[in-house]
Amino acid sequence: MRLADRRIIITGGGSGIGLETALRFQAEGARIAVLDRSPKSLDTARTHLPQAVVVECDVSHEASVQRAVEAAAEGLGGIDGICNVAGIGTRKSFEETTAEAMMTDIGVNLMGPFLVSKAALPHLRAAGGGTIVNVASGLALRPTEGRTAYGASKGGLIVMSKAMAIDLAKDKVRVNVVCPGLIDTPLVKDTSHGASFTPQQYEKLMDRRIIRRMGEAREIADAMLFLTSNESSFITATVLAVDGGGSMH
Ligand SMILES: NC(=O)c1ccc[n+]([C@@H]2O[C@H](COP(=O)([O-])OP(=O)(O)OC[C@H]3O[C@@H](n4cnc5c(N)ncnc54)[C@H](O)[C@@H]3O)[C@@H](O)[C@H]2O)c1
Numbered sequence: 001m002r003l004a005d006r007r008i009i010i011t012g013g014g015s016g017i018g019l020e021t022a023l024r025f026q027a028e029g030a031r032i033a034v035l036d037r038s039p040k041s042l043d044t045a046r047t048h049l050p051q052a053v054v055v056e057c058d059v060s061h062e063a064s065v066q067r068a069v070e071a072a073a074e075g076l077g078g079i080d081g082i083c084n085v086a087g088i089g090t091r092k093s094f095e096e097t098t099a100e101a102m103m104t105d106i107g108v109n110l111m112g113p114f115l116v117s118k119a120a121l122p123h124l125r126a127a128g129g130g131t132i133v134n135v136a137s138g139l140a141l142r143p144t145e146g147r148t149a150y151g152a153s154k155g156g157l158i159v160m161s162k163a164m165a166i167d168l169a170k171d172k173v174r175v176n177v178v179c180p181g182l183i184d185t186p187l188v189k190d191t192s193h194g195a196s197f198t199p200q201q202y203e204k205l206m207d208r209r210i211i212r213r214m215g216e217a218r219e220i221a222d223a224m225l226f227l228t229s230n231e232s233s234f235i236t237a238t239v240l241a242v243d244g245g246g247s248m249h
């Protein structure tokens with residue numbers, strides 16, 4: 001068991017990468033608290049993770065985060081780690097990106113991990129240390145067209161994570177980032193985000209990759225597991241691209 005008795009918060013744990021991470025961690029002996037805001041994701045978490053603490057939370061709202069992190073700490077009896085997975089992604093060109101869209105992506109993708117990590121810090125300290133793994137994106141390493149707001153939020157998350165790693169080393173908290181490439185999840189399939197691809201668009205996306213396929217959520221969960229487990233005990237402030245070589249340049 002690589003995470004025996006570790007108590008881990010996973011935001012966005014009711015869908016896609018977050019759900020896969022929660023299932024993988026549970027199989028390795030962790031106790032999980034899922035924080036998510038969508039009723040559908042909360043239902044999925046309750047069904048697939050019956051032993052988990054499942055808490056409704058909007059990670060972009062400080063009061064909601066405070067309440068949810070305290071509920072998670074109480075339900076788990078403490079907190080040893082956080083996986084900040086919850087995220088959204090506007091698909092608009094720079095010209096089409098409104099100030100509101102910028103604030104929305106930054107609110108969830110950057111402020112979310114900030115607020116959750118800050119609320120959980122006293123609990124990580126009380127546990128004698130822990131791990132934070134923030135999920136950014138391959139797009140933050142190699143931007144593509146039409147992703148101004150999303151790219152800004154995820155790029156900010158990478159630098160914030162490195163700054164956190166420096167400041168939290170004294171508390172024995174390691175902070176790392178996983179940058180997924182295109183992964184087959186509801187976020188990518190959700191046409192309400194304009195996320196379905198024509199065969200031509202798909203081929204163009206694959207031209208940027210060394211491994212010419214979409215990734216699976218399981219492949220991101222494996223990276224999350226490594227960076228949360230003690231196998232990565234000497235690793236902090238690192239950015240691990242899990243993207244089939246898509247960010248190589
Ligand atoms: N799927 C990909 O191709 C891909 C690529 C790069 C990065 N990512 C990142 O991986 C993470 C997970 O993506 P996914 O593909 O599993 O998406 P997903 O849509 O399947 O899951 C995201 C989950 O986050 C939750 N969420 C969204 N906003 C929230 C908020 N404000 N508060 C609480 N919960 C919220 C959603 O309800 C959902 O359950 C995101 O941060 C995303 O940006 C995904």
